[in-house]
Amino acid sequence: MTTILLTGGAGFIGSNLVRMIAGQGGYRIVVFDALTYAGNIENLDGVIDGSSVVFVHGSINNAELVHATMEQYDVDVVMHLAAESHVDRSIVSAAPFIETNVTGTLVLLEAARTFGVRRFLHVSTDEVYGTLGPDDAPFSEQSPLDPTSPYAASKASSDLLVMSFVRTHGIDAVITRCSNNYGPYQFPEKFIPLMTLNAIEQRPLPVYGDGRQVRDWLHVDDHCRGLLLALEKGGTGEVYNLGGFGERTNIDVAHEILRHTDGHHSLIEHVTDRKAHDRRYAINATKAQTTLGWVPTWSFDDGLKATVEWYQQHRSWCDHVRSGEYRSFYQQHYHRTL
Ligand code: NAD
Ligand code: TYD
Numbered sequence: 569m570t571t572i573l574l575t576g577g578a579g580f581i582g583s584n585l586v587r588m589i590a591g592q593g594g595y596r597i598v599v600f601d602a603l604t605y606a607g608n609i610e611n612l613d614g615v616i617d618g619s620s621v622v623f624v625h626g627s628i629n630n631a632e633l634v635h636a637t638m639e640q641y642d643v644d645v646v647m648h649l650a651a652e653s654h655v656d657r658s659i660v661s662a663a664p665f666i667e668t669n670v671t672g673t674l675v676l677l678e679a680a681r682t683f684g685v686r687r688f689l690h691v692s693t694d695e696v697y698g699t700l701g702p703d704d705a706p707f708s709e710q711s712p713l714d715p716t717s718p719y720a721a722s723k724a725s726s727d728l729l730v731m732s733f734v735r736t737h738g739i740d741a742v743i744t745r746c747s748n749n750y751g752p753y754q755f756p757e758k759f760i761p762l763m764t765l766n767a768i769e770q771r772p773l774p775v776y777g778d779g780r781q782v783r784d785w786l787h788v789d790d791h792c793r794g795l796l797l798a799l800e801k802g803g804t805g806e807v808y809n810l811g812g813f814g815e816r817t818n819i820d821v822a823h824e825i826l827r828h829t830d831g832h833h834s835l836i837e838h839v840t841d842r843k844a845h846d847r848r849y850a851i852n853a854t855k856a857q858t859t860l861g862w863v864p865t866w867s868f869d870d871g872l873k874a875t876v877e878w879y880q881q882h883r884s885w886c887d888h889v890r891s892g893e894y895r896s897f898y899q900q901h902y903h904r905t906l
Pocket of ligand 1: 581600626628691692746748
């Protein structure tokens with residue numbers, strides 16, 4: 569049986585991916601996660617069984633532990649999702665992004681090389697391409713890397729490191745770059761769960777600037793299916809863009825969430841814009857469609873409705889993850905009461 573070392577498996581996308589793979593069978597999964605503010609072991613409730621899904625608590629910056637884990641579990645492939653992932657936090661403090669996203673990725677690459685893993689799937693983002701104008705063609709894999717935020721710069725750096733290990737050391741790595749994900753278990757500092765919880769709790773929905781920024785929303789299940797296809801069928805050193813064909817302005821999404829929650833539209837509050845806020849992301853996913861056979865199945869309208877319902881039904885999870893550091897970070901840096 570193939571053993572996957574899956575980093576960041578207690579986070580949003582990672583935990584959905586672990587559930588999907590565990591449900592399908594055929595793999596042993598070693599979840600490797602530092603359980604930062606964004607990682608919750610509760611996201612894997614009912615999934616970790618100590619044999620087909622095991623959990624190792626640790627940082628990818630701990631080279632000794634990464635090597636020991638690869639050896640102990642005789643790891644075949646790496647699916648690398650662990651990251652600092654929130655743009656707003658990278659604007660306040662970039663150092664943790666360099667440490668985890670760049671140095672941590674390097675530690676994993678070195679370990680993968682030394683141990684001789686068969687394949688390394690590196691999960692990246694469309695944000696490495698920078699921003700688009702309203703009439704620009706969507707990002708393709710040939711679009712130049714032009715990151716805006718420290719988060720995006722750290723992810724672009726890690727992509728370049730991965731490519732350098734393919735070229736220099738001949739490791740078998742594949743990179744995926746997806747658009748904004750949404751779905752269950754997303755930490756509620758990100759736009760869709762934040763707006764949903766505020767709408768449910770009848771608190772203001774803080775829309776940055778004019779709210780006319782565009783994101784290309786991808787349901788997390790569709791993303792995870794794309795990751796598995798890239799792992800199984802992707803070409804060595806290839807990059808695959810994964811997008812949701814769901815371009816929406818933020819303000820439209822906020823209104824849609826208010827409709828699903830019977831919230832009053834006056835709850836929308838235009839607040840100070842994010843620094844250097846990327847105006848539009850959109851993905852050309854033709855390569856993944858034609859070479860991997862990947863097709864996203866969720867429409868944004870159905871996916872958003874199902875996601876809002878999930879948050880309505882999982883209020884204790886929301887209260888749990890929103891405690892402590894989460895509240896103090898936003899109060900200190902964004903002067904918001906959460
Ligand atoms: P997330 O913030 O929800 O989860 C990140 C996970 O990584 C957490 O469980 C955290 O504990 C863990 N982690 C952080 N630092 C670590 C370290 N040093 N060692 C081990 N574990 C550590 O992130 P997400 O939204 O699930 O994103 C997963 C990946 O997908 C990231 O690489 C991100 O850049 C990428 N991505 C996300 C999106 C999105 O919309 N969420 C879009 C494009 C790409
Ligand atoms: P986010 O979920 O942080 O993802 P990203 O910055 O990686 O795209 O934000 C999505 C969009 O929503 C982005 O244009 C910023 C905007 N946004 C707000 O308007 N208000 C908020 O409180 C947050 C967190 C984001």
